Amino acid sequence: xxxxxxxxxxxxxxxxxxxxxxxGRLGDLLGFHLRMAHVAIYRDFAETMEELALTQKQLAxxxxxxxxxxxxxxxxxxxxxxxxxxxMALVNRLAARDFIERRPSEADRRRQELHxxxxxxxxxxxxxxxxxxxxxxxxxxxxxxxxxxxxxxLKRIYKGN
Amino acid sequence: xxxxxxxxxxxxxxxxxxxxxxxGRLGDLLGFHLRMAHVAIYRDFAETMEELALTQKQLAxxxxxxxxxxxxxxxxxxxxxxxxxxxMALVNRLAARDFIERRPSEADRRRQELHxxxxxxxxxxxxxxxxxxxxxxxxxxxxxxxxxxxxxxLKRIYKGN
DNA sequence: TCAAATTTGTATGCAACACATACTAATATC
DNA sequence: GATATTAGTATGTGTTGCATACAAATTTGA
Numbered sequence: 001x002x003x004x005x006x007x008x009x010x011x012x013x014x015x016x017x018x019x020x021x022x023x024g025r026l027g028d029l030l031g032f033h034l035r036m037a038h039v040a041i042y043r044d045f046a047e048t049m050e051e052l053a054l055t056q057k058q059l060a061x062x063x064x065x066x067x068x069x070x071x072x073x074x075x076x077x078x079x080x081x082x083x084x085x086x087x088m089a090l091v092n093r094l095a096a097r098d099f100i101e102r103r104p105s106e107a108d109r110r111r112q113e114l115h116x117x118x119x120x121x122x123x124x125x126x127x128x129x130x131x132x133x134x135x136x137x138x139x140x141x142x143x144x145x146x147x148x149x150x151x152x153x154l155k156r157i158y159k160g161n
Numbered sequence: 162x163x164x165x166x167x168x169x170x171x172x173x174x175x176x177x178x179x180x181x182x183x184x185g186r187l188g189d190l191l192g193f194h195l196r197m198a199h200v201a202i203y204r205d206f207a208e209t210m211e212e213l214a215l216t217q218k219q220l221a222x223x224x225x226x227x228x229x230x231x232x233x234x235x236x237x238x239x240x241x242x243x244x245x246x247x248x249m250a251l252v253n254r255l256a257a258r259d260f261i262e263r264r265p266s267e268a269d270r271r272r273q274e275l276h277x278x279x280x281x282x283x284x285x286x287x288x289x290x291x292x293x294x295x296x297x298x299x300x301x302x303x304x305x306x307x308x309x310x311x312x313x314x315l316k317r318i319y320k321g322n
Numbered sequence: 323t324c325a326a327a328t329t330t331g332t333a334t335g336c337a338a339c340a341c342a343t344a345c346t347a348a349t350a351t352c
Numbered sequence: 353g354a355t356a357t358t359a360g361t362a363t364g365t366g367t368t369g370c371a372t373a374c375a376a377a378t379t380t381g382a
Contacts, residue, residue, distance in 0.1 A: 024228030033315040040319035067185030158201035
């Protein structure tokens, strides 16, 4: 629906992003800049994936299930840093769209093993193509070294290492 | 309420953060790591500010109003990269708690000029103390140069420059 | 071995946000 | 002065985060 939205004078590279106000003390906060960057990428992701109607998190779940067939919801939640209840809702949505299916584990009958359906694999394949372009828009802002340093720094933040 | 939550074996530096699963292709996505880092900081922020019950965005609004008295909701929305409706709700919440007040502009009677109340100033002062500690936990992960590079990179992402 | 604790999934409810849409009043533009 | 634009407002929908609670399965340990 963003195709014809009024604020779509956001084609090229002239997005103002922080016009007008003095950010003052906020400008010294790592968390502030991290959030602003996150918002920017989140937006672009949402626009890019609009036709597929997949959010960042939904895609992350699908990639994880694709790469770890049979993983449980708890595994996903731990990996992505959310809780069971949130992951439950996420998986429900993807299951309702027939991208993921739950199969009861034989070894541990509390568990549901998660797998991508055929439709899920197809969707993931389409998503990956779109994501490549999305990523490229941001990656192009950096040299190889800068990007490596950025990724290292981000990992340090969430892994604490 | 996080004070006694069960997953609070998160005291020192042994947070697993990404245990178990293979993140596969996600690991190559800048957006993924950015989101994980954002979640980590967001969590720590929420824990830190628990007693004040202020979110990152609410604090950002209060800082902006403090640094730009008389700013309008539109100004705030543009600066923080959200829309009018969302900012409206944000300001409503802060106004309901008597941290912010709206004063009709005399020059342009469509506008409401935003100002911190006394309670708002007091709250902001308390918040700033807590935030310092929160920030420090993450800043300590980096050298001065690393931090500068990180901030520069983040700004480039959301300013597009 | 049996009771107690833990784990996994599930359900429900609440709060914060993002965003779309639509409407009003005020201002700016032509 | 008609028209367009802008700021604020209201409303509704969807996603997410998180707390709480419960059932069933499994593990622990007395």
